[in-house]
Amino acid sequence: MSFALVFWTLARAGRAMARGALLRALAVAMALALMPLAYAEGIAVKSAVLEPTDDGWQLDADFDVQFSPRLEEAVNRGVPLYFVVDFELSRPRWYWFDQKPVQYTQTYKIAYTPLLRQYRLSVGSVYQNFTRFEEVTRVLSRIRGLHVADPQALKRDITYQAAVRMRLDTSQLPKPFQVNAIASRDWTLTSDWHHWSISP
Numbered sequence: 001m002s003f004a005l006v007f008w009t010l011a012r013a014g015r016a017m018a019r020g021a022l023l024r025a026l027a028v029a030m031a032l033a034l035m036p037l038a039y040a041e042g043i044a045v046k047s048a049v050l051e052p053t054d055d056g057w058q059l060d061a062d063f064d065v066q067f068s069p070r071l072e073e074a075v076n077r078g079v080p081l082y083f084v085v086d087f088e089l090s091r092p093r094w095y096w097f098d099q100k101p102v103q104y105t106q107t108y109k110i111a112y113t114p115l116l117r118q119y120r121l122s123v124g125s126v127y128q129n130f131t132r133f134e135e136v137t138r139v140l141s142r143i144r145g146l147h148v149a150d151p152q153a154l155k156r157d158i159t160y161q162a163a164v165r166m167r168l169d170t171s172q173l174p175k176p177f178q179v180n181a182i183a184s185r186d187w188t189l190t191s192d193w194h195h196w197s198i199s200p
Contacts, residue, residue, distance in 0.1 A: 045194035
Protein backbone atom coordinates (compact mmCIF):
# COMPACT_ATOMS: atom_id res chain seq x y z
CA MET A 1 0.00 0.00 0.00
CA SER A 2 1.38 3.39 -0.99
CA PHE A 3 1.98 6.21 1.47
CA ALA A 4 -0.69 8.34 -0.25
CA LEU A 5 -3.29 5.59 0.14
CA VAL A 6 -2.43 5.12 3.82
CA PHE A 7 -2.66 8.87 4.40
CA TRP A 8 -6.04 9.05 2.61
CA THR A 9 -7.38 6.09 4.63
CA LEU A 10 -6.29 7.65 7.95
CA ALA A 11 -7.70 11.05 6.99
CA ARG A 12 -11.05 9.48 6.10
CA ALA A 13 -11.14 7.57 9.41
CA GLY A 14 -10.25 10.75 11.26
CA ARG A 15 -13.13 12.65 9.63
CA ALA A 16 -15.53 9.84 10.55
CA MET A 17 -14.32 9.91 14.17
CA ALA A 18 -14.64 13.70 14.26
CA ARG A 19 -18.21 13.48 12.94
CA GLY A 20 -19.02 10.85 15.57
CA ALA A 21 -17.55 13.00 18.34
CA LEU A 22 -19.48 16.02 17.09
CA LEU A 23 -22.75 14.06 17.02
CA ARG A 24 -22.13 12.80 20.56
CA ALA A 25 -21.39 16.34 21.76
CA LEU A 26 -24.58 17.62 20.13
CA ALA A 27 -26.59 14.82 21.76
CA VAL A 28 -25.19 15.74 25.19
CA ALA A 29 -25.89 19.44 24.61
CA MET A 30 -29.48 18.68 23.60
CA ALA A 31 -29.96 16.51 26.70
CA LEU A 32 -28.67 19.31 28.93
CA ALA A 33 -30.89 21.82 27.19
CA LEU A 34 -33.95 19.64 27.72
CA MET A 35 -33.13 18.92 31.36
CA PRO A 36 -34.94 21.98 32.75
CA LEU A 37 -38.08 20.81 30.95
CA ALA A 38 -37.93 17.45 32.66
CA TYR A 39 -36.86 18.79 36.06
CA ALA A 40 -37.86 22.45 36.46
CA GLU A 41 -35.98 22.81 39.72
CA GLY A 42 -35.28 26.27 41.02
CA ILE A 43 -36.85 29.21 42.81
CA ALA A 44 -38.78 32.12 41.31
CA VAL A 45 -40.43 35.07 43.02
CA LYS A 46 -44.08 35.20 41.98
CA SER A 47 -45.13 38.29 43.97
CA ALA A 48 -44.09 40.42 46.93
CA VAL A 49 -45.63 43.29 48.85
CA LEU A 50 -44.55 45.42 51.81
CA GLU A 51 -47.36 46.51 54.14
CA PRO A 52 -47.38 48.93 57.12
CA THR A 53 -48.55 47.64 60.52
CA ASP A 54 -48.67 49.06 64.03
CA ASP A 55 -45.31 47.40 64.76
CA GLY A 56 -43.58 48.47 61.57
CA TRP A 57 -43.41 46.95 58.09
CA GLN A 58 -44.16 43.36 57.13
CA LEU A 59 -43.39 41.37 54.01
CA ASP A 60 -45.75 39.02 52.19
CA ALA A 61 -44.16 37.06 49.35
CA ASP A 62 -45.03 34.09 47.16
CA PHE A 63 -42.31 31.90 45.67
CA ASP A 64 -42.33 29.04 43.20
CA VAL A 65 -40.00 26.51 44.84
CA GLN A 66 -39.18 23.38 42.83
CA PHE A 67 -36.83 20.79 44.35
CA SER A 68 -34.68 18.48 42.26
CA PRO A 69 -35.09 14.75 43.05
CA ARG A 70 -31.55 14.75 44.49
CA LEU A 71 -32.35 17.46 47.03
CA GLU A 72 -35.54 15.74 48.15
CA GLU A 73 -33.61 12.48 48.51
CA ALA A 74 -30.98 14.28 50.61
CA VAL A 75 -33.67 15.53 53.01
CA ASN A 76 -35.16 12.04 53.28
CA ARG A 77 -31.69 10.74 54.21
CA GLY A 78 -31.36 13.18 57.08
CA VAL A 79 -29.56 16.15 55.48
CA PRO A 80 -31.09 19.43 56.75
CA LEU A 81 -31.59 22.19 54.19
CA TYR A 82 -31.44 25.89 55.06
CA PHE A 83 -33.31 28.42 52.95
CA VAL A 84 -32.70 32.13 53.41
CA VAL A 85 -35.05 34.96 52.49
CA ASP A 86 -33.08 38.15 51.84
CA PHE A 87 -34.87 41.50 51.92
CA GLU A 88 -33.39 44.91 51.17
CA LEU A 89 -34.81 48.39 51.13
CA SER A 90 -32.70 51.03 49.39
CA ARG A 91 -32.97 54.74 48.69
CA PRO A 92 -31.34 55.77 45.41
CA ARG A 93 -28.98 58.77 45.61
CA TRP A 94 -27.56 60.38 42.48
CA TYR A 95 -24.53 61.82 44.26
CA TRP A 96 -23.39 58.71 46.14
CA PHE A 97 -24.05 55.00 46.63
CA ASP A 98 -27.61 53.96 47.37
CA GLN A 99 -28.58 54.19 51.01
CA LYS A 100 -29.85 50.90 52.46
CA PRO A 101 -31.86 51.63 55.61
CA VAL A 102 -33.13 48.04 55.80
CA GLN A 103 -31.27 44.76 55.24
CA TYR A 104 -33.00 41.70 56.67
CA THR A 105 -32.53 37.93 56.41
CA GLN A 106 -34.68 35.08 57.68
CA THR A 107 -33.55 31.43 57.69
CA TYR A 108 -35.90 28.45 57.30
CA LYS A 109 -34.70 24.94 58.08
CA ILE A 110 -36.16 21.79 56.53
CA ALA A 111 -35.37 18.52 58.27
CA TYR A 112 -36.74 14.96 58.31
CA THR A 113 -37.20 12.74 61.38
CA PRO A 114 -37.19 9.07 60.26
CA LEU A 115 -38.41 7.82 63.64
CA LEU A 116 -41.58 9.91 63.45
CA ARG A 117 -41.69 9.95 59.64
CA GLN A 118 -42.24 13.69 59.75
CA TYR A 119 -40.79 16.69 58.02
CA ARG A 120 -40.10 19.78 60.09
CA LEU A 121 -39.98 23.38 58.91
CA SER A 122 -38.48 25.63 61.57
CA VAL A 123 -37.57 29.27 62.09
CA GLY A 124 -35.35 29.50 65.14
CA SER A 125 -37.12 27.62 67.94
CA VAL A 126 -40.53 27.81 66.24
CA TYR A 127 -41.42 24.84 64.06
CA GLN A 128 -44.23 23.02 62.30
CA ASN A 129 -44.39 19.31 61.42
CA PHE A 130 -45.68 17.78 58.20
CA THR A 131 -46.27 14.27 56.93
CA ARG A 132 -45.57 15.00 53.25
CA PHE A 133 -42.71 16.82 51.59
CA GLU A 134 -45.12 18.68 49.29
CA GLU A 135 -46.72 20.30 52.35
CA VAL A 136 -43.36 21.67 53.48
CA THR A 137 -42.74 23.09 50.02
CA ARG A 138 -46.15 24.74 49.95
CA VAL A 139 -45.67 26.48 53.30
CA LEU A 140 -42.09 27.52 52.46
CA SER A 141 -43.41 29.07 49.24
CA ARG A 142 -45.81 31.41 51.09
CA ILE A 143 -44.12 33.94 53.36
CA ARG A 144 -46.68 35.86 55.41
CA GLY A 145 -46.35 38.63 57.99
CA LEU A 146 -42.54 38.69 58.05
CA HIS A 147 -41.52 41.71 60.14
CA VAL A 148 -38.65 43.34 58.26
CA ALA A 149 -38.52 46.95 59.48
CA ASP A 150 -39.49 49.23 62.35
CA PRO A 151 -42.03 52.04 61.78
CA GLN A 152 -39.37 54.77 61.63
CA ALA A 153 -37.23 52.93 59.06
CA LEU A 154 -39.17 54.47 56.16
CA LYS A 155 -39.77 58.21 55.86
CA ARG A 156 -42.72 59.86 54.18
CA ASP A 157 -42.57 61.36 50.70
CA ILE A 158 -39.52 59.28 49.76
CA THR A 159 -39.53 56.55 47.12
CA TYR A 160 -37.69 53.38 48.12
CA GLN A 161 -36.65 50.36 46.09
CA ALA A 162 -37.57 47.06 47.74
CA ALA A 163 -35.93 43.77 46.76
CA VAL A 164 -36.42 40.17 47.90
CA ARG A 165 -35.03 36.77 46.98
CA MET A 166 -34.87 33.21 48.34
CA ARG A 167 -31.82 30.95 48.21
CA LEU A 168 -30.52 27.63 49.48
CA ASP A 169 -27.68 28.41 51.91
CA THR A 170 -25.08 25.78 51.04
CA SER A 171 -22.66 27.17 53.67
CA GLN A 172 -24.83 25.55 56.38
CA LEU A 173 -24.74 22.10 54.78
CA PRO A 174 -22.56 19.36 56.32
CA LYS A 175 -18.98 19.64 55.03
CA PRO A 176 -19.09 16.73 52.53
CA PHE A 177 -22.21 18.21 50.95
CA GLN A 178 -20.63 21.65 50.72
CA VAL A 179 -17.94 20.14 48.48
CA ASN A 180 -20.62 18.41 46.40
CA ALA A 181 -22.61 21.64 46.14
CA ILE A 182 -19.68 23.38 44.43
CA ALA A 183 -19.56 20.79 41.65
CA SER A 184 -23.28 20.08 41.18
CA ARG A 185 -25.98 22.42 39.97
CA ASP A 186 -28.56 20.38 41.91
CA TRP A 187 -27.46 22.31 44.98
CA THR A 188 -27.56 25.72 43.31
CA LEU A 189 -31.05 26.81 44.21
CA THR A 190 -31.65 30.56 44.28
CA SER A 191 -34.07 33.06 42.83
CA ASP A 192 -33.28 36.30 41.09
CA TRP A 193 -33.84 39.51 43.03
CA HIS A 194 -37.42 40.73 42.71
CA HIS A 195 -37.58 44.56 42.73
CA TRP A 196 -40.45 46.99 43.24
CA SER A 197 -40.97 50.59 44.37
CA ILE A 198 -42.70 51.79 47.54
CA SER A 199 -43.59 55.30 48.72
CA PRO A 200 -44.88 55.54 52.31
